[in-house]
Amino acid sequence: MLLIACPFCGPRDETEFRCGGESHIARPGPAETVSDERWGDYLFNRANPKGVHLERWLHGHGCGQWFNVARDTVSHRVLAVYRMGDPPPKDLTP
Amino acid sequence: MAEIVLRQSPLDHLSLDARAVAEPGPAGVVAGERRFVAKVNLRGDPADEAFVKVAKGALKVFLPTTPNTVDGKRDRYALWLGPDEWLVIGAPGTEGRLVADLRKALDGIVAAVTDVTEGRTVIRLSGVHARETLAKGCGLDLHPRAFGRGRCAQTRLGKANVILHQLDDAPTFDVYVERSFADYLWRWIEDGASEYGFAIVAEPIMAALKARRATR
Structure with missing residues (x-):
């Protein structure tokens, strides 16, 4: 089980959290200028890297806050935790 | 607010009062239900000075901004x-x-006030083994160096979502459990505490025990 350090509550068991998928996905716009291909890419295609993955997590059984986690998909290690709206740590940006 | 005449605590069917003892003796864990404790959910921006000041004035307590306090x-x-x-x-x-x-x-300040009294009940656990009992089903570090008096946490206990609040160093904990999980959690606690000696006390006796401990 992962031990995730919620930016508000500190280290908690993985069972208290929910993973919300890849982070930092910007909605393309304005809508009338976006091609179907680009829109489909925004809706359905995700990075799925082998290595550092930036993802959103929700502390659902705790403070109810969303935040970002940088996780290594190979070792399952949590490399960094940062708040919603903050940019990812520079050395971890894919 | 529910009509008093219809009001039932989620643990009423267990008839805890009938099993309550006047003197818990050497029990390692003493527990009881605190029925109908008033609970109000308050949301607002702690950076908004007006909100903080007005809430403090109405409640006579500070709204803690340090997490889990x-x-x-x-x-x-x-x-x-x-x-x-x-x-x-x-x-x-x-x-x-x-x-x-x-x-x-x-009034006029961005905030939300919601009465959530009926949503949860409170199980109070006290005694030298209360911490060990909770630790059996809780991922939190409850050791005094990490969790002590004046701390609270929303977490999981067994399979239930709870809010834990440690009131004193006895230690005494208040466990706020959702209504539909109350029966499950009470039985879980009773099972977990049985090896330490478990006693049920009625609410007023619990208050008296606490006062007596304080004067010791």
Whole structure:
């Protein structure tokens, strides 16, 4: 089980959290200028890297806050935790 | 607020009062239900000075901004639930006035006041083995160096979502459990505590035991 350090509550068991998928996905716009291909890419295609993955997590059984986690998909290690709206740590940006 | 005549605590069917003892003796864990404790969910921006000042004035306790901490004493507490969310605790039967006072005071300020009294009940656990009993089903580090008096946490206990609040160093814990999980959690606690010696006390006796411990 992962031990995730919620930016508000500190280290908690993985069972208290929910993973919300890849982070930092910007909605393309304005809508009338976006091609179907680009829109489909925004809706359905995700990075799925082998290595550092930036993802959103929700502390659902705790403070109810969303935040970002940088996780290594190979070792399952949590490399960094940062708040919603903050940019990812520079050395971890894919 | 529910009509008093219809009001039932989620643990009433267990007839805990009938099993309550006057003197828990050497029991390692003493537990009882605190029925109908007033609970009000309060949301607002802690960076908004007007909100903080007005809430403090209406509640007579500070809204803690340090995560997982509590301010208050006896029967009025404010528990930190999130960066913009608190659970305000009051004596049984005071929720109506508490909500009315808060709404009136916070008029014109961006805030939300919600009476959540009926949503949860409170199980109070006390005794030298209360911490070990909780630790059997809780991922949190409950050791005094990590969790102590005046701390609270929303977490999982067994399979139930709970809010834990440690009141003193006895240690005494209040466990706020959702209504539909109350029966399950009570049985879980009783099972977990049985190896330490388990005694049920009625609510007023629990208050007296606490007072006696304090004077010792």
